Amino acid sequence: MSTRVPHPVFTEEMRKTHTILFPNMVDIHFRLLQNVLEQSGYHARLLTNEGSQVSSTGQKYVHNDTCYPALLTIGQMISALETGGYDPDRTALVLPQTGGGCRASNYVSLLRKALRDAGYPQVPVISLNLQGLDDSPGFKITLPLLRKMLACMAYGDLLMILANQVRPYELQSGQTDQLVDQWIRELSGQFETGAGYDLHAMKRNDGLIARSFHEVPVRRVPKVKTGVVGEIYVKYSALANNHLEEFLRQQDCEIMMPGIMQFLLYAADMPLEDVRLYGGKKSTQVLNGVMLTYLTKYESLVMDAIGLYPEFTVPARYRRLKELAGGLIGTGCKMGEGWLLTAEMAELAESGYGNIVCAQPFGCLPNHIAGKAMIAKVRRRYPEANIVAIDYDPGAARVNQENRIKLMLSIARENLQQRTAAAAD
Ligand code: SF4
Known part of the structure; x- marks a missing residue:
């Protein structure tokens, strides 16, 4: 007998009515991602609520043996609902699901249980994954959306790495962060018009981004x-x-x-490593091989752009x-x-x-x-x-x-x- 508890599913109709909350992780990357999701027809909100309330809510609704990242992300989402700022009948939550062997693959089930216990059984959870796990009919990662999401990660890496190498030396305080904000607006604007995420456009943008950081007036002293x-x-x-x-x-x-690109490359490569070590399906080799090649191109664009200026460490x-x-x-x-x-x-x-x-x-x-x-x-x-x-x-x-x-x-x-x-x- 199955012990599975039925859970609400994010439907096509909910795309129009529901706000999708997702936990923040890397600020620059996820701000770009939020804009891409909005442009793709989703009402997406990046959660930024913090404080002891988040971890105490997590501790209340997930077992204390659970991984800290699960405790915090679940605590952040439930405490956002508890503020009353979101109508639970018009809110959905999204969590990445790796599908790997570690406990992160269970975070979605933990969140669903926590929602039931907290009195929000009607809130659907969207699992963000590329393995086709846990289908949500209203949330589809189409090829253009996938390419834009990957572009967000690559641009996010470039902006993060360059900002970190310029900000400590800037002569005018805040100039680096202003430049990051300016690029987030510029790239999001390009995505909205269907541009900015093919390899050709990314190469051009990456070069312009690197040049703009190179031009920030700095005084390089040993740090x-x-x-x-x-x-x-x-x-x-x-x-x-x-x-x-x-x-x-x-x-x-x-x-x-x-x-993050390195982590994505690692995630694409590890199933291939399994095949190399233990054998496995030909389809895994083909699919992950294609993904690895594609991601390596993104990675090269980012690294090549950073390498244009000798003051930056690649x-x-x-x-x-x-x-x-x-x-x-x-x-x-x-x-x-x-x-x-x-x-x-x-x-x-x-x-x-x-x-x-x-x-x-x-x-x-x-x-x-x-x-x-x-x-x-x-x-x-x-x-x-x-x-x-x-x-x-x-x-x-x-x-x-x-x-x-x-x-x-x-x-x-x-x-x-x-x-x-x-x-x-
Ligand atoms: S790596 Fe595995 S054990 Fe560690 S926090 Fe993530 S899911 Fe938990």
């Missing part, structure tokens, strides 16, 4: 260069990592946030990251962020961002294996690497997290002073 790696949600989401980026900026650091491409994992961790290790997380630490150490915060949800086994547990190995290869692993969960005190990062930064500053003095001799 502590810090990288951030970790579980994807905790790494990027200010809600989850207690505004880590903002904190590092206040500490006068230049930050390198590895891009992050390693996915292929290089995979090479860097060699000798540290097997590329069959692919739960959570898997070997990619280890490779990103190695890459940051190689590219001058060896002061690294490894942000991980407390109790996240995959990322403790590929993150915290790999630090000693990474340090053996890169003795200068200065890495701190920080756990995030509802019980972790922000002041303790920041004090541990400050300790890492004090070592980074000493190293920087020594290098600057040695260069001046």
Whole structure:
């Protein structure tokens, strides 16, 4: 006998009547994404509600063994409904579903149960995935929408990486952020007219974006260069990592946030790795092979544009990251962020961002294996690497997290002073 509880489905009609709420993760990328969804006929709202209410609501409606990213995203959505700002009879929620082996594949079911328990059984949940899991007839990822969504991720990476390399040195405070806003408006305008997301247009836009950041007046002085790696949600989401980026900026650091494209390439490549290691379907090879090729083109456009100006550091491409994992961790290790997380630490150490915060949800086994547990190995290869692993969960005190990062930064500053003095001799 089936124990499945029936749940409401997002229908064609709801497309006109319902507002779709989705949790924020990476600010620039998701602001672009919201505009694309709006232009595609959905009423989409990016959630930005924060505070202790979010995590306490999450703790109330999901089991305390559940991953912190699930607890926060579910808490954020239910507390948004509880504010009364959204009519539950005209609201839908969207969550990504990876379809991989890790617990993130169950977040959608957890959200549905939480909605029932919180008194919102009528709210449909849309699962955002490319595997055809959990169909929502009113929400279709058409080919043009998919291409625009991928373009949002590629443009988002480019804007994020360039902004992080310009903002700490800008002469006029706020100019970099204004430039980011200007590009979000410009790109969204292009998408609205059906332009801006084919490879040709992206190459042109990427070049213009890089030039505009190159032209921001700056004064480049030595600063502590810090990288951030970790579980994807905790790494990027200010809600989850207690505004880590903002904190590092206040500490006068230049930050390198590895891009989302690398994670997408990893997600497309890992089923191929399975086939290589264990055998599998020909169709997987073909489909994922096509996806990998396509994403690699996006990645190349972003990296080529950054490389146009020598003052910018170009992050390693996915292929290089995979090479860097060699000798540290097997590329069959692919739960959570898997070997990619280890490779990103190695890459940051190689590219001058060896002061690294490894942000991980407390109790996240995959990322403790590929993150915290790999630090000693990474340090053996890169003795200068200065890495701190920080756990995030509802019980972790922000002041303790920041004090541990400050300790890492004090070592980074000493190293920087020594290098600057040695260069001046
Ligand atoms: S990677 Fe970690 S946080 Fe994400 S689903 Fe797996 S266990 Fe949970």
